[in-house]
Amino acid sequence: MDASLREQLQRAVGEVDGPPSNRFEARRRARGALEAAEALLRSEGYYQPVLDDVVEGEEDPVAIVDVTPGPRFALTDPVVNWIEPPPAPALQQTVLGAVALKAGAPGRAVDVIAAEGRIVAGLTRRGHADARAEPRRVVVDHAALTVEPTYNINAGPLVRLDGVRLETLGPTNPNWVAGLAPWSAGEVYDPEDVAELERRLLDTGVYDGVGVALAPADQTLPDGNRPIVVTLTDRPPRILEAGATFSTAEGSGVDLIWTWHNRFGRADTLVWQARAADVDSRLGVDLRLPHWRRPGRTLRLSAAALNEDTDAYRRTAVALAADLQQRLGKTSWFSYGVGLDAGRYDENRFDPVTQAPINFERDLFILTGRGSAYLDYSNDPLDPTTGWRLTASAQPTAVTGEDTTVFLRAETQVTAYLPVQDNAKTVLAGRVRLGSILGGEELTVPSDRLFYSGGGGSVRGYQYQGVAPRLPDNTPRGGLSLFEVSAEVRRDVFRNFQGVVFVDAGSVGFDQAPDLSNMRYGAGFGVRYKLPFGPIRADIAFPLDKRDGDADFQIYVSIGQAF
Template sequence: MTFSPARRGIFWSAVIVAALLLSGCARLGFGDDDAAPSAQGSVVPDVAPLDGPRVPYEVSIEGVEDADLQTALEEASRLRQLQEDPPASMLALRRRAADDADRLGRVLRSQGHYAATVAPVINQDIDPAEVTLRVDPGPVYGIVAFDVEYVDPPPPADANVPRDLAALGLERGQPALAADVLSAVARVGEALRNQGYPFGKAVGHTARVDHAERTMAVTVKAESGPSAVFGRTAFEGLDSVQEDYLRRLIEFHQGAPYDQREVQDLRQTLLKTGLFQAISVDPAETVGADGALPLTVTVEEADHRSIGVGARFSSSLGLGADVFWEHRNLLGEDEDFRAQLDVSERAQTLGADFSKPLFLNRRGQFLRATLEGGTEEFEAYDRTGILAEVSVERRLSPTWTASVGTNIEYAEITDGEGTKQSILWGLPVRAWRDDTDNRLDPRDGSRLNFEVVPYTGVYDGSILFARNRAEGRLYYPLTDDKWTVLAGRVAIGAIVGAGRRDVPPDKRFYAGGGGSVRGYGYQLATDIDENNDPIGGKSLFEIGLELRRQITETIGIVPFIEGGRAFSDQIPNPAGDLFWGAGIGVRYYSPVGPIRFDVAVPLDRRENVDDPYQLYISLGQAF
């Protein structure tokens, strides 16, 4: 297994800390002939007049073949750390070297090298002096036993409590690493609390090294305490949040064996609601006579109302702004209501969204409703309309979500063929997957979106068709710090069941603009009519690639290229004539997310249709 330099430094820092803890924890119970080496005297500070003589030196560590172990020793070496602050005398240098030998010996033992030796050698006949730490790591010792002994009163013999290696995730013969030993000791108490013993804990441990067999045996002393089942859960600090709703979020049942993991899950579930700014879940100090352990959930409610504003700009759509008001606990059971007004030079929309969690008492299931209306004035069409939609959304896994719903909309649409009315009833089915690490600035992971919407209704006669669209986005960090990210997206769409001109213009596919193909005007990466207005298509294909490079804590640059087109045919042709655009952007990483400033040019510019360049300003990445 290999580690990057950054991760290797973090790993070995943890190993060094574990080594110091392991060597000092109850002496690990080493026998007389197996005692861990002790420090060779106290470390005496180097004291000298500010202008007094010094003994400069060079230091090297020899004898270690393993690169990771060599790095750990170098990072632990005080000789290396203090090299720019040389000691006042040769005697002080010897003390410093002896202390380093002991320190590196502890690091070696933490990695299972219990027969290791470190010999400091100083050549004082040269200037600067040469200090060599000659290391003989010796073999790596293995764990042969890890026994848990319970002090009185012990749990029943048939109790499901940790007693040996396997129960603590260890294997016989595995390297006797300090970090693994200490972690296993900690897991003793954790395992007890997860198996019905809420006050279980490890109270001490010893480790004995057998140099002849090159093995280690560990014995842990533990107190199980009384076993318990879950008692009643009480809530304190509630104001506007309904207690009955919170009780429905509890997954464990009163009378079930106590499990600390369930307590932790309850706290996380309550935090994720966003209703509280502080939560503690505390068991009672003692188990009741009935064997039940009550819990007390103490909360401090957060502010449930907020108002916000936003702004954006693009060359083709002009300046836009939105304002919203939100209530995140409308009826006392975590219902979310949001009213929003969005105004730009080309479109004005007023809408409201409602969301109710725990719909039909199913965790991860939401009832969602939307009502919105407005006007749009685009190159392709003018539209005035209203839409109402209701759906049920369900979280299928930590990354997958799906929804099924119904909607109805009325619109009056004007395009190159005149003004017509559209009345459509739709059955939207959607599914999406998201395992990215950040909503506004993803740097690792992927997103998938699928949407199928069958429509029936009236538009210049009865109509029946289905609009289908899928999109994938991938974010791949090129560096460990995720300051350089390769991001890509692909989108594809198709309308089946009706001809292009039989489908209302607002339901056709268009490409071009921010979030599509930058460099072209909004909806202009498609066929156009004699007035240079986009007609829209029955199918869609888009592809884009960005290289996101963060330069400082607040500034980044993003070169990008994108291609796409809306096609008149039902099946998109990615190998056909796509419209390509390219550009570069600047990112300002603000506390609320990246603010992007992009400039893009059309690589397939059409005379009197496409502008020489397009500008985009908004919050969040382009995709």
Template sequence: MLALAIGVQPLAAAAQDRNAPATLEDLIPDSAVDNPDAWATGDAEAAEPTESALDPDSPMAELPGVEVAWPDELDIPEPEPIEQVETEEDAFAGLEEFRRGGERANGGDRAEVEGRDFIRIDDRLIIGFPDDNDGFPEKTEFVSRFKALSTIEQLDGDEASVAQISRRAEADAELLARLMRIYGYYGAQVNRTVGSRRPGEDRAETDPVVRFDILPGERFAFGEIDLGNLAAAPDYEQLRASFDIQTGMALNSDKIVAEQRDLDTELGETGYPFAAIDAPELLVDHDRLEGDLTMPVEPGGKYVFSEVNSSLPEFLSSKHLSRIARFDKGDVYQRSLEQDLRRAILATGLVSSITITPRKLTEPVGDEPGELALDVGLQKADLRTIAGAIGYGSEDGFKLEASWEHRNFFPPEGSIKFRAIAGTREQLASVGYKRNNFKARDQVLTLDAYASNITTDAVEARSVAVIAGFERLSNLLFQKPFSWAVGGGFIWSDERNRVIGGIARERQEYLIGGVYGRATIDTSDSLLDPSKGFRVTAYLAPEVSRSRGTETFYLRNQLDGTYYRQIGSNVVLAGRGQFASIQGAETFQIAPSRRLYSGGGGSVRGYGYQAVGPRNDFGEPTGGRSLVEGSIEARIDTGFLGGAVQVVPFIDMGSVSIEKIPDFRFVNWGVGVGVRYKTGFGPIRVDVGVPLNRNPLFDSPVAVYVGLGQAF
């Protein structure tokens, strides 16, 4: 048995009056100061100072004492390691090699020194790993994640003291340990050292620097996987495959979150609107080096769509909402289709808020799914809109525009709109009817009647027209690989070429009737700002024109193509080509407003609107019967303003011929540069174009164009 001896010695003291006040000299005499050991043992003679009060070679007398029994078992906690605050070589052995060799080999951010892989986070922070990448393959991702969360990294420049660094180093050590556990290293050790900078570095050697040494240890694996009642689902194999965690896989907490999300998505897309997933729990067993995962899942039964019910049937009927939906009765429920219906109803502009609630109609029986209804709750929005705009453009001059619209004048989605324009080059009054989602989703029926007076560099035309159209649109909500339009109408027009130098040109009346058809194939990845893919549009319009008792038949046709390709990470190369012609009539038989022209912001930049092509003796653009255009531009991301700004150099060409087959007698080239500012509704475009072979009499040295969306 262990024993602890505690010595007790009597103290000698002279008798004195107990009532007399004691002084410091009375309590501690001078002899006690000169020889405290002798004074403490009561040896008055020995207390006198001598040359040698104690022989150092003499044995120490055994002290009398008492023995205290020591417990057989006493659990004394191991003291926490004391953080070392060191300087010079003890704190950063190997940093000289890091500085000399690592900076040459890795730009100063990384170096391998004596079996360690050091990564410099910043001037005051270094992390060391074992140099075996197989032991910790997520090292690069780990370091990036730590750097974003580090409290030391957030300190400002030179304001950090040793005390601040030490406190934050403790927090960062805990952060590193947590991050290691996320990657499955539950036995990882993180050692920190806080020291000063070595001599020879750029700053004073008293500047604090922290080094963390990480020993990952064994990586834990997933043990048992418990997904609750998921096996009761008819699609269990498919659903289980979407949750890509199996026993024996390396443990990773991030993967649990990601796979939970994937399983939730798969349940929502395969017919389980009432599925529920509880929060996952991980039980880590250090003896087995495994973590058992429990995540209770209740599928809630599989269902198919049955019906859509509107809360405002007189406003937007249930039948109309069913047309808008991209699913039919009997289709397996998909959460994405429910969300698409929500967005499509909001896109009508007729409602301010919407709720969609799945409701069970019949329960599933065996492997047969149940049926459900979608109950749609609607809140009406303001249906009338008054709009106006005033502006000036180099092509259009001054323009004042106003409109009034009722978006549900003829329910459902039958709108009526009155519009007026008063401007330098255009005056217009129109009334239009439009029914959106006519008979099916994104099909639009339109009917327009208008009277206009237009003056351009090429023509003056006073027109009255009635136009009807029916089209299937591709829009931002539902971009389609194939879209089309058909229509027709009648136009009465009184036209002449412009009055030049006070010389009045002869006016001529035309009565024009025709039909048209248009089809577009679109593989691009965006309507407003594409970066890959192509678009091809074909247009045909047979027309008949009657003027001065003569009827003329001709066919207008046009083919447009655009191509987009990503070059590297920050450049999109875009190209455009267009061919158009009018077959079956001579140029003079076609109304000036129906001929082909080129030039302007959406055509050949650097030239005015309709300014490219042949001119008559008065200098007026006459238009032609054939047209060829081409453009190439590079859309270069600059990184400015969070990547919202692009610089776009471009080159355009255009040729208009009097003949029905292009003869390229008149070819115009324009070059320039533009700026794009990307917004949530598409890029805002500003282009500055310079005509390369301009006519000094008609073409300006520079032209500026402003618009929404890319040029093509």
């Protein structure tokens, strides 16, 4: 007996807890083990096994099962009987080629059953939506040592599709749903097309339930086509959310978000947001139109009134943006668009010529091309434990008003996650971020387009924008380049709690290439409390290159992992 078969028999027989209490119990165990062994052998093509069960011993009885597998039966060429009407001859040959049973192969029951499933699946994929298998006949020839499978297949008629029939209590426009269908009326049924329509509807995120199925055969239309029935259950149309953030670096903030789903009947999402915070306050609206003009493409329109009050600058502006986002797979996308900002800037800057700080106010109009890409091969959006992510953006920008300049702002970030124990109890996480401004000068580039570093999600342990070199009045100096790197060890402690230790580092440079000579480092630890929607994060971090004006530590509280 080969080792593989012996291992399968041992698994089939199983293990028992403790020795039998008497010979009757030992006999019962032996009989159960014998039946399990016989069933396994037959399923593996051994139809002439010799099995014997023996109980030895009086005071300490032991059950013994003796197994001789015998010869392994071989398959013959399978036979397929088509119940009238049969499918087209070419389709018959195609489906038979997918049976994948070869004469002479071991006569395993699982292979015989799986082949029948492949026949039906092959017919279904090629338009015979009602295909089914009738009872099969399998002859085991003990003289010839063969297994002869015969399949009886009812292919059913070839199904051609009509349009979409929508069943919903919500406001979704039936014509919009019909436009998402990846088939035209009269095309042959393909289950992948039906599944694709379901995916497209689920991708919108505005439905609690989506069902897409072929109408029953008794609902076939007079022209012979059959409709696809789409059943939609809408999410609550209006949702009001509130949130808060706090850190010693960036201060506190309160958010109020009002979301209206399916306002225009095409799975759209309209979001109004009001934020009051120490650093950035805003009142804005965002409209998201999925599958705009083509599947997988989303049109996003946004408008906002902003007020930013940072150590480096103060900005009051109105911002408009329009972007087209094209999905790549389930979790990745690229986008392109345009943004227009008009605002007043009050800036504390550094003049590299005079080597002196200056302060000026200016009104600027900024036109920005917006190109970005996001690749997500991690396993969770808020609490990843394996995989990686990449974000990249390029923003050609033209500035006019009291100053005129043209530049390109480019930025990329890579994060990776590696589980080092079973069930991802310990996860190593890393992050690298690079940025550069090409073609612009430090004084002419608007302050909000320069690079800064420091704070939550950046280099923890320093205040917001606190990593960059400072002006004499302690104002952070924005730069033309950026480099950041982070490493975390995340360890599940007990129940929903997770402990974290981390090290962050970063630098801001004043040339196009990142400057690593003025790196700043921070380290700390934190705790995560995991909830169904993601972890709540609390970190305390300490600057390892503390300067005059730096706090001894910083505290961060937010939702989701740091990266």
